[in-house]
Amino acid sequence: MAIFPFILVSNTAAVNDQTLIYHEKIHLRQQAELLIIPFYILYLLNYLINLTVYRKHGQAYLNIAFEREAYQNEANSTYLKNRKWFSWYRYL
Numbered sequence: 001m002a003i004f005p006f007i008l009v010s011n012t013a014a015v016n017d018q019t020l021i022y023h024e025k026i027h028l029r030q031q032a033e034l035l036i037i038p039f040y041i042l043y044l045l046n047y048l049i050n051l052t053v054y055r056k057h058g059q060a061y062l063n064i065a066f067e068r069e070a071y072q073n074e075a076n077s078t079y080l081k082n083r084k085w086f087s088w089y090r091y092l
């Protein structure tokens with residue numbers, strides 16, 4: 001979990017999970033460009049809209065634009081270097 005400017009992990013093994021850490025770094029970038037609080041508002045709104053569409057927590061969560069961007073690029077270690085501002089918008 002990323003809460004700007006920190007990445008919180010559930011156990012010490014997670015610290016060495018580069019994919020997980022990169023996923024959370026993408027969220028930190030999303031939070032920074034939206035000045036943090038708007039990120040959480042948009043995240044929650046996107047989740048609630050998805051919940052009305054999919055009617056299942058898992059699908060609603062995985063289709064949040066911020067999550068879609070993070071999951072699709074978490075294995076690409078150069079993604080943040082080339083990422084344009086507000087790229088999460090393309091995942092709506």
Ligand SMILES: [Zn+2]
Binds near residue numbers: 027066067
């Ligand atoms: Zn995520």
